[in-house]
Amino acid sequence: MSTPALPRVLVIGLDPYRVPGPWDPAPVAEATATGLARFVDAGIGVASCLVGLDGSDDIEAVVTKALRSRSWEVVVVGGGIRxxxxxxxxxxxxxxxxxxxxxxxxxxxxxxxTDTLDAAARWLDAPG
Known part of the structure; x- marks a missing residue:
């Protein structure tokens, strides 16, 4: 049994279930899971930091805690924020x-x- 790769990449994005509005968050959640699974398939450790826009998060505190949790080689900021x-x-x-x-x-x-690995790989010595 292999040990999960040590996280090298932090992905900061929006939690689709905590973004207000009349929309279906399921497709975005599924695409996010698919994108993160690509890291596992590539043997690259990844962690995600999802924040809500529903007022339930102190977004800077949540992001700061994730950033301080370890040393990161790459931080990917998701398109929903950008x-x-x-x-x-x-x-x-x-x-x-x-x-x-x-x-x-x-x-x-x-x-x-789904292209989050590609974004991180531009800055890692790893296959994309």
Whole structure:
């Protein structure tokens, strides 16, 4: 039996079940799970830090705790945080948290939940 790979990559994204609005979060949750499974298949350790927009999180505290939990080689910031114009301030706060608490980590950005490994692999010495 193999031991899970030590986490090298932290993925920061939105918890689709805690994003308000009239939409179905299941497809995004499934795509996120698929994207994270690609890391396992590639033998690359990964951890995720999902935050909600429903007011239940102190987002900076949650992100800071994840960033401080270990040394990260790459931090991937998900498109749900990066893309919507109305999330610009949140995006800036998260990037500044990464800058403060994981200055040694490369920062990467995915386009979809399923290409998260590709985003991290650009900065890792690993297959994508």
């Amino acid at each position: 893309k919507p114009d109305d999330q610009l301030e949140l995006f800036e706060r998260i990037i500044n948290c990464v800058h403060r608490h994981a200055p040694q980590a490369a920062i990467a950005f995915n386009s979809t939940p």
